[in-house]
Amino acid sequence: MLLQRVARTIGKYQMLRQGDVAGVAVSGGADSVCLAGVLRALAGQLGFRLHILHLNHGLRGAESDGDAAFVASLAEEWGLPWTIQRAELDTTHGNLEQEARRARQRFFAEATRTLGLSRVATGHTLSDQAETVLFRLVRGSGPGGLAGILPVTAEGLIRPLLEVERAEVRQWLGSQGLWWREDSSNLDLRFRRNVLRQRILPDLEEHVRAGSGRALARLASIAASEEDYWRESVEDAFRRSITGENPYIFNTIELRRLHPALIRRVLRLGLERTAGSLRRFTQEHVERLLRLVLQADGEGQAVLPGVTARRSFEWLRLAPPELERAADWAIGLPEPGRASAGPVTLEVVEDATVCPPPADGAECLYNVGRDWLDFDRLSFPLILRNLHAGDTYQPVGRDRPVKLKHLMQSERVPSWNRPDWPMIVSKGRIVWARRFGAAAWAAAGPGTRRVLRVGEVEGIRG
Amino acid sequence: MLLQRVARTIGKYQMLRQGDVAGVAVSGGADSVCLAGVLRALAGQLGFRLHILHLNHGLRGAESDGDAAFVASLAEEWGLPWTIQRAELDTTHGNLEQEARRARQRFFAEATRTLGLSRVATGHTLSDQAETVLFRLVRGSGPGGLAGILPVTAEGLIRPLLEVERAEVRQWLGSQGLWWREDSSNLDLRFRRNVLRQRILPDLEEHVRAGSGRALARLASIAASEEDYWRESVEDAFRRSITGENPYIFNTIELRRLHPALIRRVLRLGLERTAGSLRRFTQEHVERLLRLVLQADGEGQAVLPGVTARRSFEWLRLAPPELERAADWAIGLPEPGRASAGPVTLEVVEDATVCPPPADGAECLYNVGRDWLDFDRLSFPLILRNLHAGDTYQPVGRDRPVKLKHLMQSERVPSWNRPDWPMIVSKGRIVWARRFGAAAWAAAGPGTRRVLRVGEVEGIRG
Incomplete structure (x- = not known):
């Protein structure tokens, strides 16, 4: 009965195919021992092979080593290949659960690669699912978070027991005469889990509604399906609304x-x-x-x-x-040429293509670019630097100096683009700024003999 | 503080506008007394007026009457108009809660009409919302059911306290020196509610996650918004997939x-x-x-x-x-004409438009309709009746009798259309059936002098 239900779950979610080699993550606890036993019983019928995986976190000393030995002897008894690895957890940083989870993920990924596994099965049950959904609910995950434990993950994890309740696991283990080991650890997350498991879900089942756990698990599977339905329209809307x-x-x-x-x-x-x-x-x-x-x-x-x-x-x-952290940057330009600082690369080029000055008597239009400076008014080395608080200058066309901040405000430059805004300084005075161009006093104009053109090098521009 | 938060809720959901007259449903319990008190304090600022409503279910005898008296004196003290009605609940049928809810709905609808109310406010709080969401979750309502208590319903109910926790209600009542009455009733639903209220939600708050109640309430409001988003595509898909x-x-x-x-x-x-x-x-x-x-x-x-x-x-x-309950029906036709029985109306018409029989020597094509019978082979009264189990006949074109059931199977007649399928019987033998036409032995053909045409009258046809 249990076997056939798990076989149905495997088929429904296409967890394993004929010829697959499935890793089975066995901690030594009831759920994972049941998982391994059930998959072993189904292996012939469904045509896959198994490889037992165990990661020894070593967090509980002799007890952890005992778990590893138990798993190894179980695998030996069943004639299944096994791999046991010892994890070196960095216990100095706070989040031990997160560390342990990452170590497991690495172990599974590595085992998948080196052993040629198709998938790695873990022992999550319907009861875990119910607890997870309830936990996410009260944590405030929103409707999208209700999907809970997925039957199949993008990383290739599968959960064949996801439609089996914990009580059924114990019952099956008993009927098979199988033993398991209880985990004595009581991490914070596990403590909160235990409140859900031992008090809240039983209260809900007994006093509010029988079948509460199954209802929560069903909600997870429907939420996962709705999540899938949303995906396309969300991705589409996401693409259409981003500009960077x-x-x-x-x-x-x-x-x-x-x-x-x-x-x-x-x-x-x-x-x-x-x-x-x-x-x-x-x-x-x-x-x-x-x-x-x-x-x-x-x-x-x-x-x-x-x-x-x-x-x-x-x-x-x-x-x-x-x-978010913006650091100031600056570089000196001893002569015209290319210079990079922060995320900006500028090219400052001497150029004499301005048409001859009026003194020569020729008819002439001054088609002067916004970024053209009068070479002879500048003092090298010029400084290329980012915007500083309070920077002020008078660009061409303005009748008095203005704060760069106000110029950016009126040009609608987003706040995050401002700290790295490039400007060129000559003898302590700003002579050029991106987009706003040359300062009035240093701009090329009638009488300019040598032009200095400032240009940002595209493609590197921030 | 509480007042301003309720004012924000009212504004956010456009619950009341200037000039509105709001009914306030006051049971006499803490939430509804708080509701009335808060709305009274906001009435001047937001420009609406109030009318206190109380329905006396009379389920708890003197206690119910005491509630009504309490509400009336509160309204008098506050100088607010009030309407108290006594409900006659039919307590012989099982579901008392449902009866009480319907009685309230009728009372609110009637009061809205006769008193010219814009909306009727009820005292549901954020805590009620959290309980409702959790209850629906374990009941298995699915993601669509998580919307919980709506801030504004299609029937014109509003819930101004929906973003206020129960503890805040008590606190505010205390700060205002206001009293309320506790409800001693303990209906089944209320009992289950109490488990949620007094055990499960406090356990969640204390041991699993502080703010669980608020997280559940927030989920409700997001689920309502997602529900609204789904509406259009669901309605559209619904329309496209129904054929009847x-x-x-x-x-x-x-x-x-x-x-x-x-x-x-x-x-x-x-x-x-x-x-x-x-x-x-x-x-x-x-x-x-x-x-x-x-x-x-x-x-x-x-x-x-x-x-x-x-x-x-x-x-x-x-x-x-x-x-689903299909009853047999039948009617006798003493002569050609129109007859109705069950959902069917037939017209049986004598007709001599068949071209003359071959005996007359003329060249002639027999363009005989499927529903044309040979008048002279029939015995009046004919019987118009529905399909009976085991009905069998041999329609034109078949070489032996067949069960009507098999004919319907091969013609893909949905099972629900079969019980009322009309047939005509002459002297105990089927001579005609809808869609399958005349029986071979009774069909019009070469030699037919008088034709009897059977036709269903459209528009009445089931």
Whole structure:
């Protein structure tokens, strides 16, 4: 009965095919021993082979070693090949659970590669699923987070017991005369899990609704299906609303045309792509981004775990925090030529192609470029540097000096582009700035004999 | 602080506008007394007026009357108009909660009409929302059910306290020196509610995640927004996949072209429209319909609360159970003319337009219709009746008698159309059946002098 149900789950989600070699992650606990036993019983019928995998985290000393020995002897008894690896966990940094999870992922990936495994099966049950869904619910993961434990992951993990309840696992193990080892560890996450497992879910089953666990697990599978349905429209809306990648910059005018439910999903995808995963985000984070999108034109910021969101004019930028730290940079130009500093490369070229000055008597139009300087008014070395707070100059066409900050404001330069804004300084005075061009006093004009053209080298430009 | 938050909620969901008269449903309990007090404090600032409403269910005798008196004196003290009505609940039928809810709905609708109310406010809080969401989750309502308590309903109910926690309600009442009455009733639903309220949600808050209640409430508001986003595509897919209404008949070939997540939503809408509400359905019911849709061509049935689903060939029909009971019907036709029985109306017309028989020597083509009988072979009264089990006859073109059931099978007549299938019987023998036409022995042909044409009257046809 249990065997046939697991076989159905395997078939329904196309977990394994004939000829596959499946890794089986066995900790030594009840669920994973059951998983290995069930897969072993189904292997002939479904035509796959097994390889037992065990990672010894070594966190519980002799107990951990005992688990490893137990798994090895089980594999030997069953005549199955096995690989046991010892993980060296870095226990000095806080999050032990995260470390352990990463070590397992590395181990599975490596085993898959070296042993030629098709998939790696883990012992997650319907009961784990129910706990996960409930945990995510109260954590505030939002509807997208309800998908819970996936039957098959992108990394090639499969969960053949995902439609089997924990009680059925124990029952089956008993019926087979199989033993397992209990894990004595009580990490924080495990403690909270235990409250869900030993108090809350039983209370729900007994006093509120029998079948609560199954209802939660079913919700997960439907949520996963809805998530899949959303994917295409979200990806599409995401593409249409970003104006820049790495970091992602959204056009909030485009976003605001969408239904708020779709905006939320697009923002969630932005968080996932910026941070690499949604693990650290809750729906409240998404709501904060949504408020930044919906607010009237202007500035705003939200610092989320691993992502800093900034709103400027109609744009919203999501970036890892390290991209936020702007350092000043500068370089001297002893003579015309090319110079790079920060994310900017400039070319400063001497040029005499201005038509002859009026003194020569010839009819002549001064088609002077915005970035043309009068060579003879400049003092080398020129300095190429980024914008400093308070920078002020008087560009051509203005009747008095203005703050660069105000120029950028009126030109709608997003706040994140300002710190690296390049300018050229001659003897302590700004003679040129990107987009705003030459300072009035240093600009090429009637009487200019030698022109210095400033140009940004495209492709490297920040 | 609380006042301003409620004002924000009112504004965010456009619950009330200047000049509105809001009914306030006050049971006398803490939440509704708080609601009335808060709305009274905001009335001047937001420019609306109030009318206190109380329905005395009379279920708890003197205690109920005490509640009514309490509400009346509160309204008097506050100088607010009030209406108290006594409900006559039919307590002989099982579901008291449902009866009470319907009585309240009637009372609110009537009060809205007679008192010219814009909206009726009820005292649901964020804590009620969290309990509702959790209850629906474990009940198996699926993602669509997570919307929970809506801030504004189609019937004009509003929930201004929906972003306020129960503890804040008590605190505010205390700060205002306001009293309330505790409800001693302990209906089944209330008992289960109490487990959620007094054990499960506190456990979640304390041991699993602080802010669990708020996370669940936030989920509800996001789910409502996603629900709204789905509406259009679901309605559209619904329209495109039904081939009949009243009852709804889906083309499963069309349905199977859709993403499973969308099929589920379409089926859910079908259940809602057939039963009038989704109240009695869980996601498991939707899954059973989904299996009927996905199964290979064939027959199948699912009996759900208030809806019977039947699959036949490529169609899936959702109908209220009363439509399932097929009664036999019959009527005698003493002479040619029109006759109605069951959902069928036939016209049996004598006609001599067949070209003269060969005996007359003229060249003649017999363009005989499928529904033309030879008058002289029939014995009046003819009987018009529905299909009976085992009915057999030999239509023109067959070389032996066949069961009507097999004819219908090969003509892909859906099972629900069969019980009312009309036939005409002459002296105990079937001489005609819908679509399959005249029996070979009674059909008009060479030598027929008088024709009897059978025709169904369109527009009345079932």
